[in-house]
Amino acid sequence: MDNDMATTVDAKAIAGALYDALFGAAAEQLQAVATKVANPSGDVAQQISAALPADALPQVRNFLLGLAKEGLIDRVADVAQAFSALAANPSAQALAAVVTSAVALSAEQQATIVADLRARYGNDLSATFAVDESLLGGLIIRVGDRVLDNSLRTRLSAIQRNMLTS
Known part of the structure; x- marks a missing residue:
């Protein structure tokens, strides 16, 4: 195997690991909020912050706050399930x-x-x-x-x- 092909294979494997890590973490964080904020009341932003781990991805936090702002936070369980399915099978996004x-x-x-x-x-x-x-x-x-x-x-x-x- 020549060096260029080995580099391409290594890059794809590393990119795949990064993809799995990012999407796996985001799916876990969504699911954590879905179980803890199933019936939101009071300060939903505070409930989201309490449900997320300290090292939560800022994109996940912002996404959830956006759902709350639009009054859709009660749909987070459905979103988490669909996101997990998409992360597990990215070709479904074709x-x-x-x-x-x-x-x-x-x-x-x-x-x-x-x-x-x-x-x-x-x-x-x-x-x-x-x-x-x-x-x-x-x-x-x-x-x-x-x-x-x-x-x-x-x-x-x-x-x-x-x-x-x-």
């Missing part, structure tokens, strides 16, 4: 794309779209394809919380709005 077209796309067209989306969003992206004949033509692509609407229906609606305002 992006999902939904591509909607007016007609069914060929396997070649689907492969081209998936390749383009993976080039932009990463190889962990998964894609599903749907047909909506009301689009008339073009595509609507949803990736996470982003939407690219390049459908003929939307373009015609935009033209109609422009004509009505002129």
Whole structure:
């Protein structure tokens, strides 16, 4: 094994250990607060501080204070459970794309779209394809919380709005 490959392998192993340590600590801290602040009352910030260990990650503390400020601290048990699941299986965070077209796309067209989306969003992206004949033509692509609407229906609606305002 050449030195560059050994360095890359070592770096990945070390990064994995850091990832596990950080996410493991954050998950433990969230769970500690979830069990101690199940029914918050009074000074919630003080209850959070008392529930967290002295060496708690500042990001976890700030996150919990933000939940309390938004009135969502009662959801911390659900958040802790979801976070632990995500920390245990980071690939569950992979992006999902939904591509909607007016007609069914060929396997070649689907492969081209998936390749383009993976080039932009990463190889962990998964894609599903749907047909909506009301689009008339073009595509609507949803990736996470982003939407690219390049459908003929939307373009015609935009033209109609422009004509009505002129």
